[in-house]
Amino acid sequence: EVQLVESGGGLVKPGGSLRLSCAASGFTFSSAWMIWVRQAPGKGLEWVGRIKTAADGRTTDYAAPVKGRFTISRDDSQNTLYLQMDSLKTEDTAFYYCSTGRYSVIDHWGRGTLVTVSS
Amino acid sequence: DIQVTQFPSTLSASVGDRVTITCRASQNLDSWLAWYQQKPGKAPKLLIYKASNLETGIPSRFSGSGSGTDFSLTISSLQPDDFATYYCQQYKTYPCTFGQGTKLDIK
Numbered sequence: 001e002v003q004l005v006e007s008g009g010g011l012v013k014p015g016g017s018l019r020l021s022c023a024a025s026g027f028t029f030s031s032a033w034m035i036w037v038r039q040a041p042g043k044g045l046e047w048v049g050r051i052k053t054a055a056d057g058r059t060t061d062y063a064a065p066v067k068g069r070f071t072i073s074r075d076d077s078q079n080t081l082y083l084q085m086d087s088l089k090t091e092d093t094a095f096y097y098c099s100t101g102r103y104s105v106i107d108h109w110g111r112g113t114l115v116t117v118s119s
Numbered sequence: 120d121i122q123v124t125q126f127p128s129t130l131s132a133s134v135g136d137r138v139t140i141t142c143r144a145s146q147n148l149d150s151w152l153a154w155y156q157q158k159p160g161k162a163p164k165l166l167i168y169k170a171s172n173l174e175t176g177i178p179s180r181f182s183g184s185g186s187g188t189d190f191s192l193t194i195s196s197l198q199p200d201d202f203a204t205y206y207c208q209q210y211k212t213y214p215c216t217f218g219q220g221t222k223l224d225i226k
Contacts, residue, residue: 035215044206044217044218044219044220045155045157045163045206045208045217045220046217047208047214047215047216047217049214050213050215061213061214062214063120063214063216064120064214097162099162101165102168103210104151104210104213104215105153105165105168105169105210106153106155106163106165106208107165107174109162109163110162111162112162
């Protein structure tokens with residue numbers, strides 16, 4: 001069974017940094033494109049970014065609001081996905097979901113971790 | 120970036136009704152569009168991929184259609200479990216983008 005478990009969320013001040021982790025199991029992590037999606041409380045889904053496999057060059061793509069501030073990385077030896085978030089803004093407050101699927105179609109999601117950016 | 124406009128934003132319907140939700144893209148997507156269902160406090164669930172392909176395990180009352188810039192999700196006969204929020208997602212180009220969502224509630 002595919003399992004994706006996010007951790008690392010919490011309260012951070014504007015301008016601060018946070019690193020989220022996602023522990024993956026139940027599938028061949030090294031062969032999977034991994035995606036972060038976020039959802040502000042009571043709002044819609046927002047695609048954050050994606051990292052391809054090592055075989056595909058670990059290529060990353062990001063949504064415009066986070067480009068240059070967020071970095072996605074992966075450790076295939078630990079089956080772990082990361083989201084490094086720098087220069088955080090209040091509008092980054094959201095639940096952050098780790099996800100995967102068939103390339104860009106998401107068929108497995110974690111339960112999410114809440115990031116709150118507030119002074 | 121490709122913009123995806125979803126409508127209506129809310130839809131009130133009754134059990135047994137046939138409902139349709141629409142997504143319109145700012146550029147041609149071919150068939151690279153997916154639909155998801157989300158219930159409160161839960162992660163989304165994939166319903167449809169590549170515009171009209173039903174995900175394994177999803178009831179056949181759900182169907183998707185369209186190509187290019189106009190797409191729709193139809194539920195042929197609403198069941199109590201279907202009252203939720205629905206999102207479309209384009210994956211023709213990066214960054215991928217979601218529609219704003221349609222909340223389907225009980226009339």
